[in-house]
Amino acid sequence: MQETLKIAGVQAHLAWENPVQNRKYFTERLKNLEDVDIIVLPEMFATGFSMNPQGLAEDEPGETLSWMKEQAVKTGAAIAGSLMVKVHQDFYNRFYFVTPHGEIHKYDKRHTFTLAGEDKVYTKGKKPAIIDYKGWQICLQVCYDLRFPVFSRNVSNYDVLLYVANWPITRVFAWETLLKARAIENMAYCVGVNRIGLDGGGYEYNGHSGIYDYLGGTLAFAKDKEVTIIAQLSAINLQKSRKNLNFLADQDSFLLQE
Numbered sequence: 001m002q003e004t005l006k007i008a009g010v011q012a013h014l015a016w017e018n019p020v021q022n023r024k025y026f027t028e029r030l031k032n033l034e035d036v037d038i039i040v041l042p043e044m045f046a047t048g049f050s051m052n053p054q055g056l057a058e059d060e061p062g063e064t065l066s067w068m069k070e071q072a073v074k075t076g077a078a079i080a081g082s083l084m085v086k087v088h089q090d091f092y093n094r095f096y097f098v099t100p101h102g103e104i105h106k107y108d109k110r111h112t113f114t115l116a117g118e119d120k121v122y123t124k125g126k127k128p129a130i131i132d133y134k135g136w137q138i139c140l141q142v143c144y145d146l147r148f149p150v151f152s153r154n155v156s157n158y159d160v161l162l163y164v165a166n167w168p169i170t171r172v173f174a175w176e177t178l179l180k181a182r183a184i185e186n187m188a189y190c191v192g193v194n195r196i197g198l199d200g201g202g203y204e205y206n207g208h209s210g211i212y213d214y215l216g217g218t219l220a221f222a223k224d225k226e227v228t229i230i231a232q233l234s235a236i237n238l239q240k241s242r243k244n245l246n247f248l249a250d251q252d253s254f255l256l257q258e
């Protein structure tokens with residue numbers, strides 16, 4: 001396990017349903033990022049949180065996934081973020097984690113946001129995704145998943161929870177509170193990257209992206225501007241805390257069912 005893991009979260013204003021413009025924008029944002037291990041982009045970073053995948057959703061592999069692979073090579077960091085993807089006749093809100101060596105990990109959003117009708121447009125995922133990167137175990141999650149702690153419960157001894165989101169300003173208090181809660185209850189680092197600005201549906205987002213340690217302490221936080229937050233995670237500190245407190249040993253056992 002690499003002793004430290006440096007993570008950058010890119011809080012951004014997304015151009016509505018415009019993958020070309022968003023890819024160009026993020027290319028510029030990523031140019032100055034150096035010596036980081038993982039770069040995290042918001043949910044549906046190529047389009048914004050749109051319920052119009054027809055004509056926008058990409059096949060696999062598509063242009064944006066290819067762009068992620070190129071950026072991973074250029075920056076030397078894994079690139080993480082979700083896209084609308086078409087597989088046969090189904091659409092998915094798919095979280096990709098792409099490494100500089102060309103490895104592609106993916107997770108389909110489990111909890112589709114019924115309030116926006118996401119459940120009627122996108123097929124929900126079936127399984128959690130915990131990946132190994134540089135010896136760190138990382139759990140991938142998308143936006144609305146944050147409200148459902150059973151699905152992210154740390155029964156696999158992961159080290160980092162990674163959330164990408166389009167979480168509106170009207171419920172940003174819940175966003176901040178639940179990110180800290182997920183870190184505390186799972187004794188894991190928790191990273192949440194949100195967008196800012198207005199989307200095509202008139203919904204407003206004010207970011208408040210954050211990186212929190214395994215006890216809920218704030219390592220990095222952004223308010224409502226286009227900014228990149230960076231924090232260095234420590235494996236030694238995480239392991240020491242788990243050994244001294246060992247809260248995970250007392251958690252309840254359960255069986256997750258459909």
